[in-house]
Amino acid sequence: MSKKTDTTRRAIVGATIGVGLGIGTLSLLAPVASLRPKKETSPETEPPKEGDVFTFAIGDNAGKEITFDDLPLEGPAVLAYPKDPKTGVIKSGEKNNLVLLLKLKPEELGEEVKKYAAAGTVCYSAICTHLGCTVGEWDAAKKDFLCPCHKGLFDPRKGAEVIAGPPPRPLPALPISAAGDKPVVAGGFTSPPGVLSGTDTHGGSCTV
């Protein structure tokens, strides 16, 4: 066997293996893509929409509708899920639907915040923009929202801007209005709620 045919044989074997591996790898893309679970949607996972009322998210009153009288003045904030009053569905199936309702003295609210507030009550996403914990604690001395995980502090009077700690952006606000004695949703979140990662996190509750 001459040297030439030997190299040709090698080239053919090499090319066969290369093409086989290449096509094999490409064909794996579809199964890899389906490793990511489908996002299942239901009425419980829909985002809050205009007219939704609020219900207590935790505690003995969980599921009960919230009136302005249920909210203590100057905190602590109340964790709530929106509820569609027509269907009666509480939208607790989506983590990012969890919000904080807080009643403050109306004169303390910043100009921007007043646009979203009703009767001195403000509503913000309860999901920390840092790593997705619930901003469920209330710093009674500073009257600020406190995230228990990495101690991010947010000022509810100034559009939940970050006062201290690592969160990259303010908590998105959820505009509300008054319908009788109840706060109701008056529009969508001012910026996407929850953790926005790997992409530029421009914007905040005051920029929209």
Next chain:
Amino acid sequence: MYRWFDERLSLSRFNKKFLNKAFAVHHSYFIGEIALFAFITLVITGIFLTFNYEPSIRTVKVAGKAVSAAYASVLYIDSLPFGRVLRSVHHWSASIMIAAAFIHLLRVLVSGAYKRPREINWFIGLLLLVVAIVTSFTGYSLPFDAFSATATSIGYGIGTSIPYVGEWISQIIFGGEFPTLHSIPRVYALHVLWFPLILMAILGMHMLVMVKQKHTQPNYARKVAPGRILGVPLMPQQAYMSTVLFLLYLAVVFFIAGAYIAHPIEVYGPPTASTPAVKPDWYLIWVYGILQIIPGDLKIPLPFGAVMNSEFIGSILVPGILGLAAVLLPFLDTRSTKMRYMELPTKHPVRTGVTFALLAFLITTTLAGWKQELGLSAGQLWFIILGSSLLTYLVVYYAIIFFWGRPSKEDAGAV
């Protein structure tokens, strides 16, 4: 009987070669073994746990209360005779495995044992430590109490912070936006099947390479039998010592785990919409500390609109840089001759100083995990962290020079 097998499998040839293998003896050589014992204990207690655990967060009723099936099954495990202790042993062994592996790494580091020809085992060992930490983190979520759900959702958030592919990686590992119905089955499969298999494979490689390349020798061997391998045979001396040590390990860990029950899930309760104030296990508190004191607006822009945000920098980039430095170490710190004997830390003041500075960094960043309790600002903590790391380096370096003198050229090698 033995002869029957020997005729067919040539056991005596294998025995002569392998069972007589000389094992170098030094007290610091047992630390790696402890990591191995902890792993064996994890597998055995893990088998018990998998037999009783139910990987699902569908709601079931326990004594009239609706809780997840996972949580209920952990309550069931705790109610079995010795169940609570075995679960605690599993948790404690995970801690001990990581601690032992890390101390083993420090021993290899200060004695220069990563140098030629043992670079490969240094890389495998680093990989083992990382996979061990990841494996134990995937175990966090399984009891599905308030603590474990919170800690895992932070892990989910950290995963999504990886530029470009974070969302995909996190959703594949955690089965969608944690927690979904897919989350626990998926993390369970990773925790009890895939990661243990990977660990076993790289653990086996670690030991095969060690057997093939021979262990570094303690310095007394240089005096006793210069240039030759000194040690005790695998059978029976080394095996005897290891068995005694394993039994001792079991006795100690069962005592600790029985006296201090790890992770009592009733204390945390099932997860709710609110988040409890939790700290991760001790070996991740340094990352948790960095995450608390890193400025939130810190970001490094990347092409195509992606950024490295502060979560990524604090929890992946900083540990990643430490890991990269460890990988590069055998290429930067070399020696001209083949490594045979352990080097003395006192003859390598720079390396020993850097090792202590690394420890100071890890301890002070861990301290930053108590930022709120300490009442210190991020700036003050950064000052403490960087200041004490630098100070530790200088103190150790000059203390070695002062007490043991400047190393001679042939001792020092590169550093």
